[in-house]
Amino acid sequence: xxxxxxxxxxxxxxxxxxxxxxxxxxxxxxxxxxxxxxxxxxxxxxxxxxxxxxxxxxxxxxxxxxxxxxxxxxxxxxxxxxxxxxxxxxxxxxxxxxxxxxxxxxxxxxxxxxxxxxxxxxxxxxxxxxxxxxxxxxxxxxxxxxxxxxxxxxxxxxxxxxxxxxxxxxxxxxxxxxxxxxxxxxxxxxxxxxxxxxxxxxxxxxxxxxxxxxxxxxxxxxxxxxxxxxxxxxxxxxxxxxxxxxxxxxxxxxxxxxxxxxxxxxxxxxxxxxxxxxxxxxxxxxxxxxxxxxxxxxxxxxxxxxxxxxxxxxxxxxxxxxxxxxxxxxxxxxxxxxxxxxxxxxxxxxxxxxxxxxxxxxxxxxxxxxxxxxxxxxxxxxxxxxxxxxxxxxxxxxxxxxxxxxxxxxxxxxxxxxxxxxxxxxxxxxxxxxxxxxxxxxxxxxxxxxxxxxxxxxxxxxxxxxxxxxxxxxxxxxxxxxxxxxxxxxxxxxxxxxxxxxxxxxxx
Numbered sequence: 342x343x344x345x346x347x348x349x350x351x352x353x354x355x356x357x358x359x360x361x362x363x364x365x366x367x368x369x370x371x372x373x374x375x376x377x378x379x380x381x382x383x384x385x386x387x388x389x390x391x392x393x394x395x396x397x398x399x400x401x402x403x404x405x406x407x408x409x410x411x412x413x414x415x416x417x418x419x420x421x422x423x424x425x426x427x428x429x430x431x432x433x434x435x436x437x438x439x440x441x442x443x444x445x446x447x448x449x450x451x452x453x454x455x456x457x458x459x460x461x462x463x464x465x466x467x468x469x470x471x472x473x474x475x476x477x478x479x480x481x482x483x484x485x486x487x488x489x490x491x492x493x494x495x496x497x498x499x500x501x502x503x504x505x506x507x508x509x510x511x512x513x514x515x516x517x518x519x520x521x522x523x524x525x526x527x528x529x530x531x532x533x534x535x536x537x538x539x540x541x542x543x544x545x546x547x548x549x550x551x552x553x554x555x556x557x558x559x560x561x562x563x564x565x566x567x568x569x570x571x572x573x574x575x576x577x578x579x580x581x582x583x584x585x586x587x588x589x590x591x592x593x594x595x596x597x598x599x600x601x602x603x604x605x606x607x608x609x610x611x612x613x614x615x616x617x618x619x620x621x622x623x624x625x626x627x628x629x630x631x632x633x634x635x636x637x638x639x640x641x642x643x644x645x646x647x648x649x650x651x652x653x654x655x656x657x658x659x660x661x662x663x664x665x666x667x668x669x670x671x672x673x674x675x676x677x678x679x680x681x682x683x684x685x686x687x688x689x690x691x692x693x694x695x696x697x698x699x700x701x702x703x704x705x706x707x708x709x710x711x712x713x714x715x716x717x718x719x720x721x722x723x724x725x726x727x728x729x730x731x732x733x734x735x736x737x738x739x740x741x742x743x744x745x746x747x748x749x750x751x752x753x754x755x756x757x758x759x760x761x762x763x764x765x766x767x768x769x770x771x772x773x774x775x776x777x778x779x780x781x782x783x784x785x786x787x788x789x790x791x792x793x794x795x796x797x798x799x800x801x802x803x804x805x806x807x808x809x810x811x812x813x814x815x816x817x818x819x820x821x822x823x824x825x826x827x828x829x830x831x832x833x834x835x836x837x838x839x840x841x842x843x844x845x846x847x848x849x
């Protein structure tokens with residue numbers, strides 16, 4: 342069945358009829374499969390009722406013969422094992438596989454990572470970035486010392502990145518991994534800073550290191566490429582400038598052709614980042630098929646456990662994990678939220694969840710930097726999720742130009758980024774806010790090369806510009822309150838510890 346919602350962070354409150362892009366990006370209306378990204382085992386290809394599972398066991402040991410035997414007996418095929426975190430990826434067409442394997446000695450939790458059979462469901466054409474024409478790019482004019490499109494990047498001065506670049510562009514020894522839909526490393530603004538060794542395709546749950554496997558195909562979303570440019574587009578006289586244009590960026594592809602980010606792929610992505618020297622990961626998505634994963638459901642509990650183990654492992658190995666807060670204008674600190682979008686790979690239906698017990702992953706996992714979005718006027722974007730104690734920090738993610746219009750010479754309230762095929766264009770969403778924070782974290786790591794992830798996060802929050810609640814918050818000026826902010830100037834539900842500050846990142 343066609344899924345009605347995009348998997349990664351999507352903007353939802355942009356007025357219809359305006360020439361704007363959302364954080365959705367275009368997706369093909371074709372039957373796409375995980376197998377098209379990386380071949381599934383023959384058993385999965387032959388049986389369309391096969392599902393993917395994660396089986397969580399005690400970390401630090403190889404999969405015991407006992408558990409392997411039990412998996413096979415229950416009708417499962419092991420795709421790969423991440424012994425360092427105790428997560429096994431399994432395919433099985435046995436509808437009772439999870440129920441059976443949970444009873445096995447040594448299995449701590451297990452659950453299906455999807456509700457649609459392998460191959461996964463397709464999605465519709467849900468929107469596209471606003472691409473700059475060749476004429477617009479050619480006509481771009483910038484002051485001396487700026488890349489041609491930089492005057493359109495109101496987001497850089499909003500976090501003082503332009504001033505930070507006068508001090509440093511960041512260190513080539515720092516790598517930010519874009520865990521996303523893939524990165525086009527041939528783009529002229531990305532190629533100079535691309536880290537090939539830290540890039541991979543993780544879609545099947547098992548690393549595919551073939552050259553270029555991390556790139557999106559022409560039919561796939563440009564989302565990851567846009568994010569990569571926001572972080573580290575080179576300051577090279579071409580196109581735009583990233584927040585940290587001197588650091589390295591890698592592509593870790595975890596999205597199927599249809600745009601689904603399944604648990605096994607996300608786990609693979611974090612583990613790969615952990616073991617390949619990555620300093621910061623950017624996560625502008627939620628893990629499918631559940632927007633919120635409730636721990637009282639045995640399947641969803643297993644997904645939280647698997648992704649949680651992987652993200653903690655990445656942090657233990659030195660990575661700061663940064664994630665987008667989401668684009669539904671939800672109060673993630675409220676007692677309950679009605680989620681209409683889950684499971685998004687089959688038939689979603691309304692369900693009421695407690696966001697303190699049902700988690701958006703990796704966004705709400707312990708240790709992850711949760712990022713809200715601001716617009717060109719410096720207030721919360723109309724779509725950005727919020728919540729006191731949940732939002733850690735805020736950064737530019739854009740908004741409708743009608744709501745928050747930037748100062749000249751910038752013309753769009755959205756965020757400029759790189760697009761596959763050597764293009765540039767505008768998108769908006771917390772997907773665009775998160776890479777700004779990832780870029781600032783990379784600048785902090787460049788300035789303090791021996792800082793632990795805990796110290797980088799502490800500096801990130803301490804150096805943020807404290808921003809008081811916007812009260813009343815009526816972003817569209819219709820006289821109705823659009824969201825309620827709780828907390829003090831120094832920490833609140835809209836902006837967390839404040840708006841990210843790139844200048845402080847390189848001077849303090």
